Amino acid sequence: xxxxxxPISFELIAKIGILFLIGLYALFVLITFINIRSLNKLxxxxxxxxxxxxxxxxxxxLILTLFLFVLALVIL
Amino acid sequence: MPDLYIDEPVTxxxxxPQTAPTQKAQTEPKPKALPGQVELKKSExxxxxxxxxxxxxxxxxNQEPGEKVLLFLRRHYITNISWQSLTIVLLILPLFAMxxxxxxxxxIEIPLRFIxxxxxxxxxxxIGYAFLSFVVWFYNVGLVSSLRVVDIDVNNIDSKDIxxxxxxxxxxxxxxxxxxxxxxxxxxxxxxETQANTPNLEFLQIPHPARVTDLITKLMxxxx
Numbered sequence: 596x597x598x599x600x601x602p603i604s605f606e607l608i609a610k611i612g613i614l615f616l617i618g619l620y621a622l623f624v625l626i627t628f629i630n631i632r633s634l635n636k637l638x639x640x641x642x643x644x645x646x647x648x649x650x651x652x653x654x655x656x657l658i659l660t661l662f663l664f665v666l667a668l669v670i671l
Numbered sequence: 672m673p674d675l676y677i678d679e680p681v682t683x684x685x686x687x688p689q690t691a692p693t694q695k696a697q698t699e700p701k702p703k704a705l706p707g708q709v710e711l712k713k714s715e716x717x718x719x720x721x722x723x724x725x726x727x728x729x730x731x732x733n734q735e736p737g738e739k740v741l742l743f744l745r746r747h748y749i750t751n752i753s754w755q756s757l758t759i760v761l762l763i764l765p766l767f768a769m770x771x772x773x774x775x776x777x778x779i780e781i782p783l784r785f786i787x788x789x790x791x792x793x794x795x796x797x798i799g800y801a802f803l804s805f806v807v808w809f810y811n812v813g814l815v816s817s818l819r820v821v822d823i824d825v826n827n828i829d830s831k832d833i834x835x836x837x838x839x840x841x842x843x844x845x846x847x848x849x850x851x852x853x854x855x856x857x858x859x860x861x862x863x864e865t866q867a868n869t870p871n872l873e874f875l876q877i878p879h880p881a882r883v884t885d886l887i888t889k890l891m892x893x894x895x
Contacts, residue, residue, distance in 0.1 A: 605779055606782070606785075609785060613785070613788060613789065613792070616792070617788075617792055620792070620795070620796070620799075624799065626828075626829065627803065627828050630828050630829055631806060631828070634806075634810050634825065634831065636732065637731065637732050637810075637823065637831070637833070638729075638730070638731045638732065638810065638812055638814075638823060639728070639729070639730040639731075640716070640728075640729060640743075640809065640810075640812065641715055641716060641718065641728045641729070644718050645716075645718050645728075645809070648718070649806060649809060652802065653802070653806075656798070656799065656802060659795065660795060660799075663788075663791055663792060663795055666788070666791070667788045667792075670784045670787070670788060671784060671785070671788060
């Protein structure tokens with residue numbers, strides 16, 4: 596490997612690495628979302644705000660993570 | 672100290688026609704509390720509540736039809752300070768990195784798009800950490816119902832431990848409050864010792880442990 600090739604290979608490795616990490620994290624967030632839903636079946640802390648709010652926030656968080664993954668695919 | 676008011680179980684009357692609920696509520700006298708007892712109004716606990724008597728809107732799995740939740744417990748809110756402080760530090764940290772970045776001499780220049788994505792990913796992880804810590808606190812719930820005591824422990828998001836015991840199975844209730852912080856904010860651990868064949872329960876770092884102990888003791892004597 597010549598010296599001028601180094602930045603290109605670094606960029607490629609970084610690109611794959613970041614996409615892999617975000618993808619892995621998205622999987623973790625998906626598992627978390629499913630677990631929160633199962634917790635909501637176990638106990639409903641409040642009918643109006645509490646548990647439904649946590650459920651909605653976890654869903655928004657999942658969407659944000661997937662959005663970041665797509666953004667990383669597009670930008671990088 | 673006021674007792675928790677437990678009203679009689681309602682028996683359904685199918686023969687009588689249903690009248691308008693508002694009129695019925697106005698005409699029907701309210702059930703009187705027993706002498707020496709104070710009727711506690713039902714109200715929905717606040718989203719950050721860690722102690723609530725006679726909560727409304729709290730439902731758990733396998734709850735019996737006539738079973739009422741009398742006490743709702745969570746860890747004291749002050750116990751969340753550690754993860755909240757860490758979150759604030761982690762949120763501020765990239766700002767320092769940005770200040771120091773021009774002074775750093777890196778062998779390879781990192782493209783701006785990589786920095787943006789990495790920063791967004793970092794903030795997503797930090798917010799995720801804060802959210803998960805909140806969820807773990809939110810679902811770590813202790814319940815005292817008219818029939819039993821339920822302890823729901825969510826250690827991580829993927830591991831939960833649920834223990835329940837009937838009030839009549841409890842043989843001893845004790846609490847421990849130690850340290851300056853626990854005395855200042857009035858929180859501690861309540862331990863419920865049960866008969867040999869059922870597991871012991873514990874409510875850790877809950878507010879007003881002395882009051883909780885007293886209430887459970889009174890409920891135990893009622894069920895005997």
